Amino acid sequence: MALKEHDDLRLRRDQALTACCLAVAAETNVSLAPEQRASMLMDCLGALRAAHPAGRAARLGMREFRRGLRGRLGPLLPPSDEVDDRFGELRLLDSDGLVRDALEDLCREHLVPQAAWEQHWPWARARAEQEERRLFEVMRRLEPGEYRQARALLAECPAGPVGELRRRWDQLWMRFDFFEPVAGWSWCQLEGWWYPCPKCRWPMRVVHTGRDVEVRCEAHRARGVHYRLSREQGGRAAAPLLVGTGRASDAVVGLPASEQHLALSRPVWRYGVLPTLLEIELRDRLQALAHVRVEMWPGEVRPDEYDLKITVVVPGCKVRTWRVDAKDWASADALARVLLEREPTPYTLHIVVPDHQKHEVEFLKERLAGRRLKVCTPKILVEQVKRAAGGRGE
Known part of the structure; x- marks a missing residue:
């Protein structure tokens, strides 16, 4: 077999x-x-x-x-x-x-x-x-180099033709069995086609509302990733055309919803792909700053200890370091429970939640009081690093 x-x-x-x-x-x-x-x-x-x-x-x-x-x-x-x-x-x-x-x-x-x-x-x-x-x-059993490769691939290749996925995932393919055929996901299909989100590359949801059809990414709809079915269509063999209706609705091309097109399971997308994208976005915003060095998945004992290590070295100033663990959870209460179950770390860990969850920051701070855990959003963290890089304290 x-x-x-x-x-x-x-x-x-x-x-x-x-x-x-x-x-x-x-x-x-x-x-x-x-x-x-x-x-x-x-x-x-x-x-x-x-x-x-x-x-x-x-x-x-x-x-x-x-x-x-x-x-x-x-x-x-x-x-x-x-x-x-x-x-x-x-x-x-x-x-x-x-x-x-x-x-x-x-x-x-x-x-x-x-x-x-x-x-x-x-x-x-x-x-x-x-x-x-x-x-x-599965991730914890990977060697450090494999772990970093897998984290990057979660963001780059969460869905697509099986041949392309096999090529990109290479030696990790047989060890990472979280892919499912898009053919079995009726919720993302439009006349036999599916559309990858331009932000996360995962299948977008198709919603029929009366005579209209909306195609949107569940995670990035608030950031302007949503479309409607165009009234002008091509030939029968072509995927239905979509018209962007949001500020981040870049052009997308439909792919066949066949057994040969796979996507990571929803839990892996939700708790693996989305946090990785948040980490990469943070890295890209910070590494262009003077005096700032950003390391991805550098863990001092294991690569999954935390996601980013940000170091600010300004001549004449104290070296500042942030160890960051990015989290993208729907429930702040569930996130707090999981964080409290962790073994305490010997260093301060910054928990970063998406900007749209800034209203949850104070709740998380209260729940995590007394632990070496600080909570903030990407926007707050970037401002803290910018101040330190400019030679100013918090």
Whole structure:
């Protein structure tokens, strides 16, 4: 079996195991409202069916699902190519219908946060968190040079024709299995075509509003990346033409939404691509300044310790240093929790959030008080560095 096929089976198996764990947690929680339990089970059943081949998935109903959760997991899981598959005989419930320790072990091994099964997160949220943690684990296993290469490629090549992606990712291709066929993403397709955002190069969303069609980047719409379908169209074989309606709506060309066009999964785009773009934007704004040196992913022990090291050396003045970790999270509360779970650093770390989240800065400062963590936006950080480069203090 080809390595790519093996990885696909493994990911499907992983998805099915996660769905079963979340379903068992909901099924056995007697304090859960019946409607919430039913909603969770339907959510998990949908995820489980998506992990199976089409013919087998059609035979998985709710009755079979709930009965299967009380036996060995084998009948619920998609086929495995491994001769010794320990999950096939695994049971998540004991003879009395109580959750076994195996549930917690499975969640830990498969990077499912404890809160996901204790608080009954929706499948999409649990899977996104799981994928983000998997990205973190993959990146941490890379050599420093490979790590820096992968971070740069996240920003440069998050989507495109598979041949181009293979060429650019080169030796990292088989180790970085976060790409998915755009053909399966109906939300970004317009008459069989998809359009990469001019800022992040990831597929833009297609929104039908009455008789109009808008194509926009979810992350960069506020910065003026949005389009409408042109009333003047080319031939049938050509992609529909778009007209820019925002200040940053550079010309874009549609690409076929085929199996041969891939894009990084949404969690990797959200928590890998977007922060990397923020880091690169900061670097570009700072490295042109006199007396300023910017290093990308320089970590003193590991390259993922922080994202930028900014050093200002002005003759006759004290050397100033900023160690920066860029974060682009939708929830400031969730970000604060993750930062508080980290091991304290022996140096001050500057957490930089996007300018459009400046209203969250004070909240984060309060939550992180007492730690060697400072919070600011790119605009604030650039002003601090400029003052230091001009020989002035903060």
